[in-house]
Amino acid sequence: MASEEDRAMAELMRAALSGDEAAYTSFLRRAANLTRRAVTRRFGSMLASGTEDVVQETLLAVHLKRHTWRIEEPILPWLFTIARYKAIDACRRRGVRVEVPIEDFAEVLAGPDETGRLMEETQHMEMAVGTLSGGQQRVVSSIALEGRTIKETAAALEMKETAVRVAFHRGLSAIAQRFGRPA
Numbered sequence: 501m502a503s504e505e506d507r508a509m510a511e512l513m514r515a516a517l518s519g520d521e522a523a524y525t526s527f528l529r530r531a532a533n534l535t536r537r538a539v540t541r542r543f544g545s546m547l548a549s550g551t552e553d554v555v556q557e558t559l560l561a562v563h564l565k566r567h568t569w570r571i572e573e574p575i576l577p578w579l580f581t582i583a584r585y586k587a588i589d590a591c592r593r594r595g596v597r598v599e600v601p602i603e604d605f606a607e608v609l610a611g612p613d614e615t616g617r618l619m620e621e622t623q624h625m626e627m628a629v630g631t632l633s634g635g636q637q638r639v640v641s642s643i644a645l646e647g648r649t650i651k652e653t654a655a656a657l658e659m660k661e662t663a664v665r666v667a668f669h670r671g672l673s674a675i676a677q678r679f680g681r682p683a
Contacts, residue, residue: 503576505534510575517566528559534576535559535583543587550590557586628675636671639664644672 509530516524535558539551561582569578629640642653643664650668654661 506574506576509534509579510571513566513569513575514571517571528562531562531579532559534579538580538583539587542584543591550594554583554587554590557590558583561586628679629671631678632671632674636667636674639667640671640675643668 509527512523512527512530516527532555535555536551539554539558543551543554558579562579565582569575625645629637629645632640638657639653639659642648642656643650648656650661650664653659653668654664657664659667
């Protein structure tokens with residue numbers, strides 16, 4: 501069940517997605533405060549002076565990926581997941597080892613009722629990737645299914661990062677065309 505804060509934030513984002521700039525400004529201010537508190541609480545001394553950087557990176561990611569939020573879902577788990585990944589990335593850049601307890605993921609982990617749906621989605625993704633040519637298939641699989649970065653994929657496949665980006669984009673475009681969605 502969503503909290504009052506979550507409902508209020510979700511309502512602001514819905515309005516923002518409909519073009520309400522004031523709602524978006526309010527959403528970003530509240531998101532910055534919530535993110536700052538969450539990052540400080542979970543990563544405290546590991547980030548110290550880097551907390552504001554994580555907040556800004558999180559807000560930028562939210563802005564760029566706001567269309568990925570499912571409006572019928574709670575928004576705070578989505579926001580905190582983005583913040584968590586940005587904080588972990590910041591710790592990695594600083595050479596800090598991060599261990600995050602599984603309990604921190606309770607809000608975003610799939611429950612028993614979602615497991616079947618997620619397995620089906622995974623099978624659909626694997627099937628879609630399987631329709632690609634060899635090079636595109638390896639690149640898209642590495643990045644989209646295995647979660648590797650462009651750099652890691654380039655190293656593993658002995659390719660230039662630019663070539664990986666091109667193959668990834670072309671692979672996603674081919675999948676989108678095959679399955680009826682414009683690229």
